[in-house]
Amino acid sequence: MKLILSLAWRNLGRNKSRSLVVFLSMALGVWAGIFLMGWASGINQARTQSAIQGYLGDGHVNDSGYVQEMAVAAFIPNGDSVADVLRQQPGIAAVSARLSLSTMAQTTSGSAGLQIIGVRPTEEESVFTVKKSITTGTFLTDTNRAFMGMVIGDELAKRMGLQLGDPLVITFQDHQGVVHSALYSVEGTYDGSSNRIEEATAFVRRDPLADIIQLQGAVHDIVFKTTHPEGLKDSVAHWRAKLFPYSVRTWREVSPDMGYADEVMSQALLLFMLIILLAMAFGILNTMLMAILERRHELGMLMAVGLNKHKLFQLVVVETILLSGIGLPLGLLLGHVTLEITSRTGISLAAFEQGLAEFGISSVIYPKVVMEWYLPVAAMVFVLSFLAALYPAKKAVSLNPIESMRIL
Amino acid sequence: MNLIELHSLSKIYTETASEVVAVDNLSLRVGEREFTALVGPSGCGKTTLLNLIGGLDRPTKGSVWVNGTDLSTLNDTQLVDFRLHRIGFVFQAYNLVPVLSALENTALIMELQGMGKREREKRAMELLDAVGMADKSHHRPGQLSGGQQQRVAVARALASKPSFILADEPTANLDSKNTATLLDIMLDLNRSEGTTFLFSTHDPRVVEKARRTIHLEDGRVLQDSHPV
Incomplete structure (x- = not known):
């Protein structure tokens, strides 16, 4: 596995500009996703808190x-x-x-x-x-x-x-x-x-x-x-x-729509993140397919001298995961820092104040840092990278060594 | 003892409207410690024959026996394993991994075999020394000349202590000086280590050095200087 890791890592440096583009797109995608999740969560939290503090309370006792x-x-x-x-x-x-x-x-x-x-x-x-x-x-x-x-x-x-x-x-x-x-x-x-x-x-x-x-x-x-x-x-x-x-109800029970919005928000935002990453996964798949096509001669040679299909499959998968995975920490870090700053300073939407008020939302939005999302987002990146690697890996293992070595 | 035995070997490629007979009912034996050249015009079947012997391709008819093993009895996975442990390959060109150093390229096969790091690096250095490349062990292929790359390829082919080395036009892309150097190294390894070399060429300088020359034409043996 060490050989596979070493080869995969070094292969990333073969086409530096292409790897850099994937790296930056992953970092920006994760950053944008994390920030938008924090933003939407901040809006939802503001709306919920505004309702609880303004007219809903934490709970009610009624006949x-x-x-x-x-x-x-x-x-x-x-x-x-x-x-x-x-x-x-x-x-x-x-x-x-x-x-x-x-x-x-x-x-x-x-x-x-x-x-x-x-x-x-x-x-x-x-x-x-x-x-x-x-x-x-x-x-x-x-x-x-x-x-x-x-x-x-x-x-x-x-x-x-x-x-x-x-x-x-x-x-x-x-x-x-x-x-x-x-x-x-x-x-x-x-x-x-x-x-x-x-x-x-x-x-x-x-x-x-x-x-x-x-x-x-x-x-x-x-x-x-x-x-x-x-x-x-x-x-x-x-x-x-x-x-x-007497009936004792929480604010979620008193206002089910508000409670439901709060509950489904996390799933909805993760789904949103999944869609962003899914789009990126196709870009990564395309990049890896190109890389496999460019390296057919070398892969054919490696298969000829004794690299078995299992290891070749591993090589492509590990390379794909590394390619997409290295942008992840930067994206998470940028997203976290952006949320940390804006959760304190707030983001003013004074121009939309009246419209936001209709929905009980303040014109200053304080995005929310939700660190529990980072692990699922990281898991999604790895799972999608793995899935994106399957087709290029399948292409690689189906190469014929003799035919591949004829390509220079 | 015969290292390689080919029995009534044929390889026919079927194309859309016709059949191309690359190897035609060919029988051949290669013994241990041989330094044998397969010669003949382009398209005579040299590369196809090497591919069949190396287990990279399967014959249409006949059988290939290497070290007493009938290659037709091995499945694809077993063939990969067989190549890894029993056969050394030297190809015409561009056959090193560009992101690995000369030392790492040489050690690659041993790493695939599961040999420990210290042991494989020691042997890789010895092999690079044997081909005169010890001082460039940390250079990557892009920093080496064509001749130097082929010398590293020979070192890599020897790394697994194979039964024999198959070399397909190993000097085709080399100038005369590098050709001479590479041939001297191969001959020296043949003499000192007893390594069997079977290579294809149409370079007269290489043919001169071969102890046995097999002329092929239309997929058949036209002439064999020292038949076994």
């Missing part, structure tokens, strides 16, 4: 009826007590108990469907970043108000031409089917994690809302934040037992 239909009647009657039990659990960082109602909001300029979330501001701020995203006014902290305050999204404010202090009336049914109307005024506006959220979700104080629908102490939705999000699945299993018969 099972609320899980199925988000029905107003599916509330937890002793919601505050349940929230207190949850707060006592190890691993719980913060809890916000909320009322949630589907309403119709009307202003002098029009109307819109609006999901009203009744919260206690301090609880909500402990779970979500909503206070940080306030763009005008306050997050339900102004006590000197003539009307009850409401915090609406920037997009809704823009669409309905609302400003701070402007009145709006919401109409909704309570759990008994009784229709209520309530007059609110805009107390603040927020920049949410997506335009969709900003248009459809508004916040009010929970207790006055509970007075209107006569559900003091009851809640629809208990949202929690954990101290160790990575152990969420195991923790939730434990909390389910404690909070029976």
Whole structure:
């Protein structure tokens, strides 16, 4: 094997420019693939984190009826007590108990469907970043108000031409089917994690809302934040037992599309990498075929003097793997360094800010370094190189020594 | 004892519309320690005959016996192994691996045979010394003249301690000085080591040095100076 390795290695130097082209193309391909994987992963992570911190939380506790239909009647009657039990659990960082109602909001300029979330501001701020995203006014902290305050999204404010202090009336049914109307005024506006959220979700104080629908102490939705999000699945299993018969769900279960995107991202990105490498493998196959054709005389001579087909096959395979493999470390290194730098500095996409906001993505992307990918990428390079070597190797072993030696 | 025996050997190449008889019902014996030249015009069957004896090609009819082994009984893998251990080859030109030094080229066959590094390098140096190339052992073929390359090829052919060496037009690309040098080396090895040489040539300077000359024409033996 040492002879094969030595011969294969030296053969790479026979046509230096060709080997250099393959080396650089492999390095650039791996670099581009690794960077794009990190980039896409960064976008996905930003989107997921934005959703978790902005409106999703790490998990939710609900009545099972609320899980199925988000029905107003599916509330937890002793919601505050349940929230207190949850707060006592190890691993719980913060809890916000909320009322949630589907309403119709009307202003002098029009109307819109609006999901009203009744919260206690301090609880909500402990779970979500909503206070940080306030763009005008306050997050339900102004006590000197003539009307009850409401915090609406920037997009809704823009669409309905609302400003701070402007009145709006919401109409909704309570759990008994009784229709209520309530007059609110805009107390603040927020920049949410997506335009969709900003248009459809508004916040009010929970207790006055509970007075209107006569559900003091009851809640629809208990949202929690954990101290160790990575152990969420195991923790939730434990909390389910404690909070029976209520439903305890992780954010993945609450928002399956978000969870699914997160789960399939790695496979999708590796598939993407595989496609890049597959295209490169054909280039390598072509290079090796050319090399075999150019060396027919020499290979014929080697077969004549006693190089058997098994060793010749090995020679071509090892040469192909070396040819593609030497570009791999450089590509990985370049990809890693690029991701390390850009994951700190971020990459600004200010020009696409509005479009990205539609998807809940910030205009500054922080690519993510995922070192677990390097091994699968390296394995793919070696496997594809091996596959790319098979056809040239087959061509080589099928050479006839006599005919090959006639070619000069 | 006969080293090589050819019994009613024929090789016929079938082309689209005709058959080409390269070797025609040829019988021949070559003994040990011989220094034999196969001569004849181009196309008379010299190279085909060497290919058949070297197990590089299979006869259409007849049999080739080398050292008591009928080559027709060996499969392709066994033939490769047979060539590796029993036969030394010297080809017309361009028969060294360009990325290996003279020493590595000489040691190549021994490495394929599985010989240890120290042992094969020692023997390779001895062989290079025997062909007058010890001082250029670390030169690659591209840094050597045609004559020097052929001397390394002879050293490589001897490396496996073969039963005999087959050389196809070994001096065809050499000038007169290099031809003389190469022939002297081959003759010296024949005399001192007892190495059997069977080579094809149409160079009169080579024919002069041969102790036995076999004239071929149309795939048959026309004349044999010292038949066994």
